[in-house]
Amino acid sequence: MDDIDVIMNYLTLAIYIMVFTLVISTIYSLIEWFSKDRVMKLFEGKKVLIFLGKEAYCGKLYIPPRSGGGFEIFFESNRIENPHALLAFLVENYNETSDRKFLEEAKKIMSELKRQNVLPQDLELKDIEINPWSPPSLVSRKVYSNELNDLYAIIRFRDLLTEEERKHIWKELRKLYHPSILSRLKRKIYNALAYIKDRLSTTVTTATAPLTATIPIASTMPEFKKAIEDAQKKALAGLGSLYDPLLENSIGRLVAVKVKDVDGEEKMYQGILREYSNNYISVYDVDYRLQVKALYQGTEILEGYPMPVYKAYGVVFGYKKHIKIESIVTSNGKTSITFKNISGSIVKLEKAKINSLESSISTLLKPEQSISVTFEGEIKNPIIELEYEISREADIIWPRSKVKVIGLGDYPPTILEAILTTI
Structure with a gap:
């Protein structure tokens, strides 16, 4: 009987663990399915540009369900990395399988x-070389x-949007400036659900604590108990979004933000607060400052410049020329270079x-303003590298x-x- 009791205890424990894991996994999966971040949506x-580390990626943004905050950027067809490798893969698979879907x-x-x-235009599929040493394709x-x-x-x-897309954004902003009764009601309901989520989190944690305590392995293995608690927190974290009264009353209004930018500097921007969540804040109509570099041989700018200072994938920035070298003067052991802003906007050198x-x-x-910079030494026909910032209107998360x-x-x-009344 003792052996049978031991076996039954282990079976009961196994069933306990399986049922509990199944319930938690099901709840987590359902919540994750409906938990795409409201800002990211x-x-x-x-079509967006993301700064990830010291690299930039441009393409269409997609958010898979249950991605835990992850997402994917798909490059446009003319920005595929190493398209020959993709075609070679498809041709090779067709040759091996005779499956016409590859062809x-x-x-x-x-x-x-x-x-x-x-x-x-004259390239044919039969001309595609299958080379295992070529870099892989990337879309x-x-x-x-x-x-x-x-x-x-x-x-x-x-400036990368169509006229129709820009009109849609302004329509979106008008609704923010003058929200309808229905929009306000929808917002209040969403915030109420966020509040319920917080209460639900506390309730579930309290309710599952006794259940966790009844599992023998939980008392002997602290890491098991911690895993259960982490699963609860992770499952409930995606339901609803943080309600922040200091941000809520600023939706649709001009705000000033301090940002840690990709270059490591802290910068100030202003724009219209569009939305916020636990993880993100979106601000529309921002004059975002981009770092650019230009390379000159003497007074002539070299081909391919100006260009961004970061490595970019999925996009080629066709920047117009912003800065012209007006003159290079060498005398008295010094070289003086005069830079002129030939763009229609302010540029920061x-x-x-x-x-x-x-x-x-x-x-x-x-615009049209110049500045002279002096270097030690008389340098004839120098190679000059210039780093500067330009601004582009953008909506940013x-x-x-x-x-x-x-x-x-x-x-x-x-x-x-x-305020006007009190003055």
Whole structure:
């Protein structure tokens, strides 16, 4: 009987663990399915640029269910990395299997790449070389949840949008400025659900504590108990979003934000607060500052410049020329270089280099304005590297770890009326 009791105890324990694991897994899966971040959903399916570490990726944003905050950026067809490797893979599989789906896909991709002038018009599938040593093709970048600490921003540049998309954004902003009764009610319901989530989290933790205590292994193995508690927290974390009264009353208003940017510097921006969640804050209509570099041989800018200072995938920035070298004067053991802003916008010059010599400038240049920078030594026809910042209008999602809303940039109507009344 003793042996039978021991066996029954182990069977009961096994059933306990299986049922409990199944219940927790089911709850977690259901919650994750409906837990796409409400800020990230604003940009889902849209063309964006993300800064991840020191690299940038451009393409359409997709958020798989149950991704735990991860997402994927799909490059546009004309920005596929190493398309020959993709075609070679499809041709090789067709040759090995005789499955026409590989051939049809190869034809479709080749036709699209020819249309985009990525491949020569006279290239045929029979000309595709199968080379195991060639770099692999790449059509997307997966961003895993454990990489989110390296995520600095998800940016939607306005100048990359169609006219219809820009009109849609302004329509979206008008609704924020003047929300309807239905929109306000929807917002209140969502925030109420977020509050219920917090209460539910406490209730479930309290309710499952006795159940956890009845499992013999939980008392003898602390790591098992911790795993159960972690599963509870993770499962409930995705339900609803954080309600923050200091941000809630700023939705649709001009705000000032402090950002830890991709270059490691802290910068101040302003824009319209669109939405917030536990993990992200979205701000629309931001004049985002991008770092650019240009390389000159004497007074002539070299081909391919200006270009971004970071490595970019899925996009080629066709920047117009912003800075012209007006003159290079050598005399009295010095070289003086005059830079002129030929763009229609303000540009901030950061630094200039000649060989191993570097000069910090940190000056704003208005359109048609010039500045002279002097280097030691008389250098004939020098190679000049210039780093500067330009701005582009954008809608941006920042991780909460990289941004802080400092305050409002304008008065709400009720506050303004009260202030004007007291003056």
